[in-house]
Each structure stands twice: as C-alpha cells, then as structure tokens.
Amino acid sequence: MSDSTNNKIVIDKHSGFCSGVINAIKTAEMWLAKEPALYCLGDIVHNNEELQRLTAMGLQIISHEEFKQLHHARVLIRAHGEPPETYQIARQNDIELVDATCKVVLNLQKTIHQFYKSQQFNHGQILIFGKEGHAEVVGLLGQTAQHGIVISSIQDIHKIDFSRPSMLYSQTTQNISEYQEVIAKIQEKYDALNRSEYFSYAHTICHSVIHRAQQIQQFAAHFEKVIFVSGEKSSNGLYLFDICKKTNPHTFFISNIEQLKEIPIRNEDHIGICGATSTPMWLMELVKKQLEIIINNS
Ligand code: SF4
Structure with a gap:
C-alpha cells in the first residue's frame, strides 16, 4: 500500500475527548481493572463505539429507574453530573458512588445551588439555557429544587415572569451564539419594561x-x-x-x-x-x- x-x-x-470525559473514562477503567462490578448511571459518553468498548470490559449502564431498585452496589456518576436526589437514593440504598462529575459542571452546580439558596428571599427566577431532559440540565435543575426554568431556545422566553428578577445560566455545552441571542432578547424585554436591572446572566459555557x-x-x-x-x-x-x-x-x-x-x-x-x-x-x-x-x- x-x-x-x-x-x-x-x-x-x-x-x-475533553478533560471531563477523559476523567470519567479513566475512572471507569481504573475501577474495572480492580473489580469488574461497576454500574454507570446513564451512558458514560454519547458515543456508541466507545460505550461498546467499555461495556465489553464489564461496565453496566443502568437507567435512573434501575438505579432506584439497586442496593449495595458501586455506581459511577458520569461527567454530566446528577441532581441531589441521586445522592440521597445512594445513601438510602447503600450504594457506593464513584463520582466522575466534571469539575466545570460541579462548579456550575454549586454556583446555582448557592444562588438558589440566596435568591429565595427576593422572589427571583433561575433560568437555565439548555436542552430539556439533558442529563446535565437535570442535574442543574436539581440544585433549584425544580424551581428553575429551562430555556431551550428564544421560543421559550414566554416562560419568564418579567415582573420578577431573573438570573440566567447556560448548560456547559450550549451554542454560544444562541446563548448570546437569548441574553439579548431577555434583556430587551426587561428594558422595554424599564426593569433593566432585574436581569443578570453568567458566562457558563465550558x-x-x-x-x-x-x-x-x-x-x-x-x-x-x-x-x-x-x-x-x-x-x-x-x-x-x-x-x-x-x-x-x-x-x-x-x-x-x-x-x-x-x-x-x-x-x-x-x-x-x-x-x-x-x-x-x-x-x-x-x-x-x-x-x-x-x-x-x-
Ligand atoms: S464541562 Fe462538559 S465539555 Fe467541558 S470539560 Fe466538562 S464534560 Fe467536557
């Protein structure tokens, strides 16, 4: 040839792979080399070829429903992270969690959680620009006890109550141009109501x-x-x-x-x-x- x-x-x-995915996969490989009994909550990576390689090594992918039925097992949390409810179920069911949540996602979860705890007093809203149902978004919403509002696109802006302040965050893997468009549109709405100061946002795309x-x-x-x-x-x-x-x-x-x-x-x-x-x-x-x-x- x-x-x-x-x-x-x-x-x-x-x-x-980005650093978050590399870390999750290395963590899975390390545990599988020690002992082949390792579950992973949801697909460890959105790539079937890589999933097949890891499941052939013994990794067992389980759904959230299956996780609830599991007891006395070891379960890996992937880079996308999980809501607090998952940690609670693990404690109740004596499940050992191997937490491979990406540090960037973990920081965002903490930031949203702290803001949620502080903003309850002034009746603000937490907005999350992300894909409805995506694992990372589910984890982020969990930090707001499900009070956050998911904005998937400009069409979802009607979900916002413009008489109240809003704080907007983005899922880490979102499209930055679309995020900027959403920010501009929300700001425009508040400006039109002479409530410009009611709106804040954070740069949280990875x-x-x-x-x-x-x-x-x-x-x-x-x-x-x-x-x-x-x-x-x-x-x-x-x-x-x-x-x-x-x-x-x-x-x-x-x-x-x-x-x-x-x-x-x-x-x-x-x-x-x-x-x-x-x-x-x-x-x-x-x-x-x-x-x-x-x-x-x-
Ligand atoms: S935030 Fe997401 S894209 Fe960024 S390093 Fe972590 S897993 Fe990768």
Missing part, C-alpha cells in the same frame, strides 16, 4: 467547548471534504457538526466506519477528520485507516 494518502487525510489534533468551536471552524475551512465523527445523541457533536457544515458544505456526519460507504470519496481528495468532545481518538484513527484503504483501492 502506498503512503501517498498520509498527507491528504488529516485528523484534527484538537478533536476528541471554555473547551468555546475553543473547540473556533478551532473546528478553522480546521473545516482547510479541506475539500470533512468527515465529522460523533454519536448521534451528542449535543456537542450536533453543535460542532453544524459549525463544520456551515464552514464547509462538503462535511459528512458519521458515527462508525460502515457509514463511509455512503460518502463519495475521490482519489485526489484532501480530507479532514474531526469530531465532538465525546468522540474517541481511536475511532477517528480507524476512520483515517479506512479512508486510506478506500482511496488506495479506488
């Missing part, structure tokens, strides 16, 4: 997500074709794919190497491979190898 493909297919060196978005845009612009590798359930994956696609219309979304068959590849193509904060580097390397085979056989 010729190595002429080596410089035509490039993996984005900034793509792949820096690695913001940097990744900027880097991936530059990366995607360099190639004739871009193969974006991600699990379909990854919100960060869908967000970064959208940026790539807008930058380079010849961007293709795949979750596994089988899907490469659907993509028209030419021998002379200069191809970039990138992915989400939940995409393992080994999978992008596998995609590169498979592309080299396709090109060398064409």
Whole structure:
C-alpha cells in the first residue's frame, strides 16, 4: 500500500475527548481493572463505539429507574453530573458512588445551588439555557429544587415572569451564539419594561467547548471534504457538526466506519477528520485507516 494518502487525510489534533470525559473514562477503567462490578448511571459518553468498548470490559449502564431498585452496589456518576436526589437514593440504598462529575459542571452546580439558596428571599427566577431532559440540565435543575426554568431556545422566553428578577445560566455545552441571542432578547424585554436591572446572566459555557468551536471552524475551512465523527445523541457533536457544515458544505456526519460507504470519496481528495468532545481518538484513527484503504483501492 502506498503512503501517498498520509498527507491528504488529516485528523484534527484538537478533536476528541475533553478533560471531563477523559476523567470519567479513566475512572471507569481504573475501577474495572480492580473489580469488574461497576454500574454507570446513564451512558458514560454519547458515543456508541466507545460505550461498546467499555461495556465489553464489564461496565453496566443502568437507567435512573434501575438505579432506584439497586442496593449495595458501586455506581459511577458520569461527567454530566446528577441532581441531589441521586445522592440521597445512594445513601438510602447503600450504594457506593464513584463520582466522575466534571469539575466545570460541579462548579456550575454549586454556583446555582448557592444562588438558589440566596435568591429565595427576593422572589427571583433561575433560568437555565439548555436542552430539556439533558442529563446535565437535570442535574442543574436539581440544585433549584425544580424551581428553575429551562430555556431551550428564544421560543421559550414566554416562560419568564418579567415582573420578577431573573438570573440566567447556560448548560456547559450550549451554542454560544444562541446563548448570546437569548441574553439579548431577555434583556430587551426587561428594558422595554424599564426593569433593566432585574436581569443578570453568567458566562457558563465550558471554555473547551468555546475553543473547540473556533478551532473546528478553522480546521473545516482547510479541506475539500470533512468527515465529522460523533454519536448521534451528542449535543456537542450536533453543535460542532453544524459549525463544520456551515464552514464547509462538503462535511459528512458519521458515527462508525460502515457509514463511509455512503460518502463519495475521490482519489485526489484532501480530507479532514474531526469530531465532538465525546468522540474517541481511536475511532477517528480507524476512520483515517479506512479512508486510506478506500482511496488506495479506488
Ligand atoms: S465539555 Fe467541558 S464541562 Fe462538559 S464534560 Fe467536557 S470539560 Fe466538562
């Protein structure tokens, strides 16, 4: 096989797991190496290929309903974090928690919790810009005893009571441009009511997500074709794919190497491979190898 493909297919060196996901996976591997009985509450990472690798090592993914029935077991909490209720169930059921909540998410949970405790006196509202039902958002809402209001998009702004003050936070993996649009719209509403000072917000999108978005845009612009590798359930994956696609219309979304068959590849193509904060580097390397085979056989 010729190595002429080596410089035509490039993996984005900034793509792949973020520090929070790396920590959760290393923690799981460490416990599995000691003793193979480890449960994980929800998918440890939104990537089926990586999930299969870890479940083959013994990791058992359980739902929140299954967690409630569990007793005397060891359960890993993934990077997204959990609401206080999960810790309470663990204490009641003698469950040992291995807490791999990302430090960035943990800090946000603490900030929201402290604000919730302090703002009850002046009847303010806590707003969370995020995806309804997403694990991280469920964990953040738990810090407000379910009194927080989830704002998924500008269309949800009607949920806000503009006669009361509001404090807005964002889920760590949200789209920064959409967050800025939501901030501007809410501010506009308060301004129109001469209550500008009623509204505050915090910059809580994770820096690695913001940097990744900027880097991936530059990366995607360099190639004739871009193969974006991600699990379909990854919100960060869908967000970064959208940026790539807008930058380079010849961007293709795949979750596994089988899907490469659907993509028209030419021998002379200069191809970039990138992915989400939940995409393992080994999978992008596998995609590169498979592309080299396709090109060398064409
Ligand atoms: S994207 Fe940021 S906040 Fe989310 S797990 Fe990764 S490092 Fe943590």
